[in-house]
Amino acid sequence: MDVLYFAWVRERIGHPKERVETRAATVRDLVEELRAREDRYAAAFADLSALRVAVDQELRDFDAPLGGAREVAFFPPMTGG
Amino acid sequence: MDVLYFAWVRERIGHPKERVETRAATVRDLVEELRAREDRYAAAFADLSALRVAVDQELRDFDAPLGGAREVAFFPPMTGG
Amino acid sequence: MDIRVQEAPFDLGAEANAFAARQAGMGAVVTFTGIVRDLGGDLDAMEIEHYPGMTEKALAGIAEEAMRRWQVGDVLILHRHGRLCADDLIMMVATASRHRADAFQAAEFLMDYLKSRAPFWKKELTQAGEGWVAARDEDEDALRRW
């Protein structure tokens, strides 16, 4: 699936998008896999309460299932308007 | 004092403004004097709950004193905006 | 504070742009615009009568009250009188504030008071005849929330 990062999550991880092969069942499982990769991932995902997640462009919580998802995005709380 | 009429009060009475010599102590007293004049006044002032009054361009109730007032205006509830 | 009562039409866009451009440090601008509706499909004209002198005072008083109650940097009230047609703009208010809640609340307050406390009266001229627009109970009730 495609994993996207925005705002300071993107800056901390160092790129806006990557292809991830995973069997993670939920967003939280995917986060664990990413955290285990490198320090910059661990830093970006250190505090999940500071993060939001979208699965296939819909806001979800971290327990959302990933079955069939094509695109997961991580970002801080939004500040539009 | 000048007595002014607006909207259907003006139409019912037949003119927008007149000079009235009065010793009425309150708006209600003035209304009684006007009512006694002619049928068209009686018709205009038949239902005070359908009327609003301004004394010297400030909204007042019918018990407001008239001492020193230069201008009294009668009109229906306002419909601006 | 900018209060205008006029017979001439106004340009909503030009007014909104000028109002927004003169706000320094304000993050939020709200405008409300009232438009003549032809409810029965047979409106020839709407005539708006007002009370010269009192109108300007009442509007200024309402604007000052809004600026006392909320953190608003500026207020515009513009209201037409005279003969208007369906779809003509009747009036507008604009408010500016640092945070959006103040601009929204001040604009709603201005509208609620302007509706029922500023001396304007609307008369509809239709093919079936003419009639003064009656005040709505909801408009009077709306004042109670402030």
Add this chain to the structure above:
Amino acid sequence: MDIRVQEAPFDLGAEANAFAARQAGMGAVVTFTGIVRDLGGDLDAMEIEHYPGMTEKALAGIAEEAMRRWQVGDVLILHRHGRLCADDLIMMVATASRHRADAFQAAEFLMDYLKSRAPFWKKELTQAGEGWVAARDEDEDALRRW
């Protein structure tokens, strides 16, 4: 319904006029405009990042929800992204309704949801450095009233 996400500046006045002109039978038009503030007096620029694809979907969803909840005839949402300067217009919403309460409430609802549920992020670039604008608790709290 008119939803636009764009890098280019927009003309509030032209948008407000066009929106008001295309309302048939609507007596009330409300606009909200957000403007870049220079809070510390040293803002070089504000960069607005967004999530192309999701942004448009989220805004359309919010607009549809507003049209379900209130009697609104039309909704406009226009939001810029990219690099902006102090006093630039960031975004606007417009709503039209028969009675003013619907247009006001729908516009406030759009703003509350747009603030916290549409994928935009603001970064301030100042002489002292750069930083992402933090979400405000009040903005999250504002959603609870709907």
